[in-house]
Amino acid sequence: MDFDHAIMAHAEWRLKFTLAIGRQETIDVAHVDADDCCALGTWLKGDARQLFGKLPAWRDCQALHERFHHEAAKVATAINGGHYHEAEKMLLPGSSYCQASSELTGALNQLREQAAL
Numbered sequence: 001m002d003f004d005h006a007i008m009a010h011a012e013w014r015l016k017f018t019l020a021i022g023r024q025e026t027i028d029v030a031h032v033d034a035d036d037c038c039a040l041g042t043w044l045k046g047d048a049r050q051l052f053g054k055l056p057a058w059r060d061c062q063a064l065h066e067r068f069h070h071e072a073a074k075v076a077t078a079i080n081g082g083h084y085h086e087a088e089k090m091l092l093p094g095s096s097y098c099q100a101s102s103e104l105t106g107a108l109n110q111l112r113e114q115a116a117l
Contacts, residue, residue: 001048003112006040007105010068014091014101017075021084029080033073035066040108048111057111064104071100 013032020027035041044062052058075097078087090097 027076035069060107
């Protein structure tokens with residue numbers, strides 16, 4: 001797993017949401033909410049579980065990755081409902097979404113260290 005790529009891919013959701021707000025586009029909430037539809041989620045539930053499932057950082061990554069996707073789905077739901085101002089606020093520093101993103105990044109860095117990859 002390329003940890004830097006996984007971190008960047010999840011950070012890019014903020015840009016996707018910002019663009020969707022500006023363009024008033026809809027987002028597939030079910031896809032965003034599913035934590036096993038991205039490369040990181042597939043890896044965490046598959047190979048990473050086999051290789052690192054006993055590491056505390058793997059458990060943290062698994063839980064925080066799921067939380068990130070749930071928070072992202074809340075933003076997508078607000079966008080789809082036309083609540084653009086609310087969605088913009090959900091993307092601001094200190095929001096639940098940003099906190100989940102930051103915590104996931106930290107957990108991935110911890111897993112990288114614990115796994116010595």
